[in-house]
Amino acid sequence: MVAANATTITATARRNVERYPLLDWMVTPTLVVLALVVGYPIVYTLVLSVQDYNLLNVTPATFVGAQNYRNLVLDPIFWVSLENTAIYTFGSVIVSALLGLILALLTENLTSGPSRFARTLLLMPWAVPFVVVAFLFRYMYLQNGGIINAILLATGILHAPVPWLNSAALAMPAVSVANIWAMTPFFFLLLSAALTAIPNEVIEAARIDRARGWSMIVFIKLPFLAAALLISSLLMVISNFNDFAKIWAMTQGGPGYSTSTLVVYVYRLAFEQYNFGYASAIGVVWLLLLLCFALAYLRALRIR
Amino acid sequence: MTSLARRPRLQLLASVAAFAVLALCAGASAQDKITLHFANWASAEGTTKDAINKAITDFEASHPNITIESESISFSEIAHQLVLRARSGNPPDVAQISGNDTILLASTGALEPLDSYVDASLKANIKPGALSGLSVNGKLIAFPWNQSPAGLWYNKKIMAAAGLDPNKPPTTIDELTADLEAIKKSQPDVIPLGIDTTNRAFALTSNWPWMQTFGAKPIGEGATGANSPEMKAYLTWMRKLAQEGLMDPGRKIGEFRPLAAQDKVAFDWDQVLLQGVIQGANHMSADDFYKTWGVTSMPVGPEGKAHSFEGGHQLIMFAKGAHKDAAWAFIKYLATDPAVISNYTLGVSSSLPSVVSTGDATLDAKLNTPIFDAFAKKVIPTISEQPYGPAFAQASTAVMAGVQEAVTGQTPIDDIAASIQQQLPH
Numbered sequence: 001m002v003a004a005n006a007t008t009i010t011a012t013a014r015r016n017v018e019r020y021p022l023l024d025w026m027v028t029p030t031l032v033v034l035a036l037v038v039g040y041p042i043v044y045t046l047v048l049s050v051q052d053y054n055l056l057n058v059t060p061a062t063f064v065g066a067q068n069y070r071n072l073v074l075d076p077i078f079w080v081s082l083e084n085t086a087i088y089t090f091g092s093v094i095v096s097a098l099l100g101l102i103l104a105l106l107t108e109n110l111t112s113g114p115s116r117f118a119r120t121l122l123l124m125p126w127a128v129p130f131v132v133v134a135f136l137f138r139y140m141y142l143q144n145g146g147i148i149n150a151i152l153l154a155t156g157i158l159h160a161p162v163p164w165l166n167s168a169a170l171a172m173p174a175v176s177v178a179n180i181w182a183m184t185p186f187f188f189l190l191l192s193a194a195l196t197a198i199p200n201e202v203i204e205a206a207r208i209d210r211a212r213g214w215s216m217i218v219f220i221k222l223p224f225l226a227a228a229l230l231i232s233s234l235l236m237v238i239s240n241f242n243d244f245a246k247i248w249a250m251t252q253g254g255p256g257y258s259t260s261t262l263v264v265y266v267y268r269l270a271f272e273q274y275n276f277g278y279a280s281a282i283g284v285v286w287l288l289l290l291l292c293f294a295l296a297y298l299r300a301l302r303i304r
Numbered sequence: 305m306t307s308l309a310r311r312p313r314l315q316l317l318a319s320v321a322a323f324a325v326l327a328l329c330a331g332a333s334a335q336d337k338i339t340l341h342f343a344n345w346a347s348a349e350g351t352t353k354d355a356i357n358k359a360i361t362d363f364e365a366s367h368p369n370i371t372i373e374s375e376s377i378s379f380s381e382i383a384h385q386l387v388l389r390a391r392s393g394n395p396p397d398v399a400q401i402s403g404n405d406t407i408l409l410a411s412t413g414a415l416e417p418l419d420s421y422v423d424a425s426l427k428a429n430i431k432p433g434a435l436s437g438l439s440v441n442g443k444l445i446a447f448p449w450n451q452s453p454a455g456l457w458y459n460k461k462i463m464a465a466a467g468l469d470p471n472k473p474p475t476t477i478d479e480l481t482a483d484l485e486a487i488k489k490s491q492p493d494v495i496p497l498g499i500d501t502t503n504r505a506f507a508l509t510s511n512w513p514w515m516q517t518f519g520a521k522p523i524g525e526g527a528t529g530a531n532s533p534e535m536k537a538y539l540t541w542m543r544k545l546a547q548e549g550l551m552d553p554g555r556k557i558g559e560f561r562p563l564a565a566q567d568k569v570a571f572d573w574d575q576v577l578l579q580g581v582i583q584g585a586n587h588m589s590a591d592d593f594y595k596t597w598g599v600t601s602m603p604v605g606p607e608g609k610a611h612s613f614e615g616g617h618q619l620i621m622f623a624k625g626a627h628k629d630a631a632w633a634f635i636k637y638l639a640t641d642p643a644v645i646s647n648y649t650l651g652v653s654s655s656l657p658s659v660v661s662t663g664d665a666t667l668d669a670k671l672n673t674p675i676f677d678a679f680a681k682k683v684i685p686t687i688s689e690q691p692y693g694p695a696f697a698q699a700s701t702a703v704m705a706g707v708q709e710a711v712t713g714q715t716p717i718d719d720i721a722a723s724i725q726q727q728l729p730h
Contacts (some may be wrong), residue, residue: 055391056694058413077727144495144552144568166554168713254503255554255708271384272505273698274408 042287048280055274068281078282080257081265087172088247088261089240092179097233099180100187101225105217108195119192126185134249137178141165165251168258175250175259179243187232194228195221234297241290262286338627339371340634341396343386346648348376351584355648363637370630383408390414395622397631401446402617404505404700406438407692409620410445416623417443421632426640434658437689438618446618448658449639450649452575453612454510455599455683462570466490473598477517477541477605480571484550487570496550498560498572501704501711508700509613510557510573511707512690514538517605523699523728524691530703530724537606539710539717546711553711561585567596575615576679580654594674601682610686616655642667695729702727
């Protein structure tokens with residue numbers, strides 16, 4: 001009865017909207033705010049990207065057309081940063097999603113008091129601010145005095161301390177590990193929720209059909225988790241693409257350019273060299289890449 | 305009825321008149337009172353906060369018509385904020401600044417030249433060299449608040465334990481390398497050489513003298529460029545130090561200080577303030593400090609000369625400020641007042657004043673210590689100007705990324721030098 005009423009009210013409201021199209025104008029304030037808050041910075045970035053604009057120059061900015069974009073194509077640091085961004089983003093998301101999935105499946109049936117506490121503990125890294133995560137790992141990775149080297153040396157696994165963050169080869173994996181540690185609980189949380197949403201009838205029917213263990217996971221549970229996995233992965237791809245705090249606090253993009261991502265490179269160009277024109281051009285490319293992911297995310301939401 | 309109605313009206317008129325008179329008086333008083341905005345990191349840092357706040361309070365007491373509004377901004381953020389504020393027409397009146405950031409700000413055209421404010425007697429009292437590098441296009445754009453050059457600090461206990469003569473610090477790069485190897489061999493837990501290899505403009509400032517002693521000068525007048533035999537020699541030496549564990553790459557200059565206080569760093573390329581930091585951390589007496597630590601000039605490399613950099617802080621005045629005389633009075637007070645020099649410059653900053661004589665004989669006597677003496681006689685004469693400016697900021701990312709590649713990777717030095725050269729500003 002209540003549901004029937006609700007349906008009637010919704011239908012009435014819809015009819016009202018159709019009858020008074022001027023009500024559409026009610027969204028105007030929101031559109032104005034969005035145009036100011038989102039639209040203006042984007043348009044201004046586009047304008048800056050075609051200018052030679054350095055904050056340190058007393059002379060006014062000059063229009064240079066596509067010169068900044070031409071420089072970008074020839075800039076080896078841009079390509080290294082783009083490659084690092086892809087490695088950091090997709091590497092972290094894939095591993096975190098897998099770990100989150102494994103943890104969610106392993107703890108699915110833990111419902112007693114202590115088990116619930118263990119599940120809560122698994123969520124803890126997600127609650128730690130990213131900057132704290134970065135400094136935590138930075139000190140753990142220290143070549144001299146870091147706990148990771150201390151343990152590996154004490155257990156005889158290593159004979160000399162490893163410069164985790166100061167090796168061009170190891171820095172990116174080391175930073176990614178910190179990121180994975182912080183991000184896995186997000187996947188664990190979402191996938192745990194998705195697991196509980198699988199209808200019992202489906203599980204029971206599968207059991208009757210003798211589905212157990214691996215076959216139950218692959219053929220029954222994973223198809224139900226696919227939507228949550230896709231949407232959470234896309235969200236995290238967008239989030240990691242913009243991740244500045246962890247990398248800056250741990251390596252500042254170094255050693256060399258081995259952990260320099262697009263966001264770090266843009267920061268250096270804009271706030272160390274004050275080259276806002278060129279930094280904006282990179283920002284535009286970065287924005288276009290993120291738009292692709294955002295569109296994929298919206299499409300995934302619509303399909304589901 | 306009419307008279308009754310008129311009385312409240314008269315009372316109202318009288319009240320309005322009284323309020324107007326009071327408002328005018330208050331307005332006049334507010335007009336006389338000057339508020340100066342002082343952007344600085346001294347009040348943002350725990351060690352210097354109390355001393356700078358006291359200096360400000362004392363200044364306000366001696367200048368009742370001036371109020372100082374201190375704006376705390378961290379050291380790493382202050383240049384960004386000042387550039388953005390200067391370009392948006394909203395700068396503070398006075399700011400604390402240092403190194404390349406001073407010249408960067410000057411290039412925005414936002415700084416007030418100080419030549420007309422520095423009178424002859426003050427100029428005569430400024431230490432030789434303290435004003436060098438602070439002029440742009442012939443105009444003085446910053447006033448030296450303190451001096452903080454870098455020297456090679458050596459831990460005498462560690463040297464003795466390694467079988468080295470603690471009173472004979474190395475004088476050449478070859479001697480230094482041999483000493484570092486001896487220390488590594490005898491005390492593996494000790495970092496033989498503390499040197500900043502982070503990727504930031506300050507790290508290039510800190511490494512510049514080492515490059516110079518190899519004859520390398522990546523940018524500036526008479527530059528050798530990065531793809532030069534001199535630069536390659538410097539990078540090769542740095543790689544050798546890293547590969548043999550004679551340095552600890554990736555640490556900021558400040559991250560060696562607590563380790564130095566625990567006798568875990570043998571040689572440390574650091575500024576004069578190191579003494580204060582070590583004593584603050586381990587509560588060592590001055591006598592014990594002098595028995596444990598000494599400081600000397602940089603060992604000489606193939607170029608045959610020692611070099612150092614001036615890491616002191618400067619005070620700048622913005623041209624847009626409305627109260628320039630008051631701003632100058634504040635700048636002069638911070639840099640020359642004996643109480644500020646005693647409590648702040650020497651006390652918590654552990655730096656040298658920029659003036660020859662403080663005007664206080666007791667205070668001048670305090671400057672007569674073995675460390676200050678070594679800085680005055682051995683280190684300060686080796687200070688070389690660096691090609692500060694926008695090009696230096698751009699070069700710092702490229703050069704320090706190359707240094708990091710050299711000390712942490714396997715890329716051939718020739719390739720690294722060529723890569724740095726490609727990224728340097730033309």
